[in-house]
Amino acid sequence: MRPLFHPAIEDIRPDAILYALSDPERAAIFAWLAGAGCGGTCSALADLGERTIPKSSLSNHFKVLRESGLIRSERQGVEMRNQTRCAELDERFPGLIRAILTAYGQLPPEMNTD
Amino acid sequence: MRPLFHPAIEDIRPDAILYALSDPERAAIFAWLAGAGCGGTCSALADLGERTIPKSSLSNHFKVLRESGLIRSERQGVEMRNQTRCAELDERFPGLIRAILTAYGQLPPEMNTD
DNA sequence: ATCAACAGTTCCGAATTTCTGAACTACGGA
DNA sequence: TCCGTAGTTCAGAAATTCGGAACTGTTGAT
Numbered sequence A, B: 001m002r003p004l005f006h007p008a009i010e011d012i013r014p015d016a017i018l019y020a021l022s023d024p025e026r027a028a029i030f031a032w033l034a035g036a037g038c039g040g041t042c043s044a045l046a047d048l049g050e051r052t053i054p055k056s057s058l059s060n061h062f063k064v065l066r067e068s069g070l071i072r073s074e075r076q077g078v079e080m081r082n083q084t085r086c087a088e089l090d091e092r093f094p095g096l097i098r099a100i101l102t103a104y105g106q107l108p109p110e111m112n113t114d
Numbered sequence C: 001a002t003c004a005a006c007a008g009t010t011c012c013g014a015a016t017t018t019c020t021g022a023a024c025t026a027c028g029g030a
Numbered sequence D: 001t002c003c004g005t006a007g008t009t010c011a012g013a014a015a016t017t018c019g020g021a022a023c024t025g026t027t028g029a030t
Helices: A014-021 A024-035 A055-068 A086-092 A096-103 B014-021 B024-035 B055-068 B086-092 B096-103
Strands: A071-076 A079-084 B071-076 B079-084
Touching: A014 A024, A014 A055, A014 A096, A014 B014, A014 B024, A014 B096, A024 A055, A024 A079, A024 A096, A024 B014, A055 A071, A055 A079, A086 A096, A096 B014, A096 B096, B014 B024, B014 B055, B014 B096, B024 B055, B024 B079, B024 B096, B055 B071, B055 B079, B086 B096
Parallel strands: none
Antiparallel strands: A071 A079, B071 B079
């Protein structure tokens, strides 16, 4: 398996972020990761929504999220730990992630600063 | 020509907005409209960026923006007047449009509230 | 009224992208 | 070593996007 690619923070492009999160399934995965604290795995959410997502599709969703710069993935034994890059992202694109998750009605409690 | 469809504010979906603005060309058009005050026409920006956008593509970009709820288009004589729905949108999705335009580095001065 | 010019839309085929089942790789445990 | 689990890659089918050419609707001129 070739090593996982993660863009440097300065190479992250807003169009890639918007594209990645324009798929409700991916947005739900991202929101779930943002709320899960840390280390959400792939198989943990095979049926996050109403349908069962095929694992090849799930793998692809994670790849899109990773390569757009939204998450960081790291192999840990047999499974893959994923975490968001929210802190970095908020520095580069202030308010963006929060506004998007809020628009989806999926802002996790710990990201709420009201 | 069939009448132009504009979604009601409550039918606007965040995924459609993100999708529409995930195309840098469309985002530039939208930013330009947001800054143009009001009434930007289609042909006025055949070459907004470095390349000349074919008019069928331009027409399609406007359709995507319109049907996602980002802009309102109205025929005025022979041409089409377009304006953003920023005010409505900001009520429905607080901070979203601003954060996106800022991320693209295209927040027009009049939307700046710092 | 007819015609020409212009702004934009629609149509449709080519190219690109997305989706997902099946085969495959990687790791850990017995 | 062999098995099970987690996830990736491959490849073909389906869906989407792109853009040139033809078309529609409006205005202004003759």
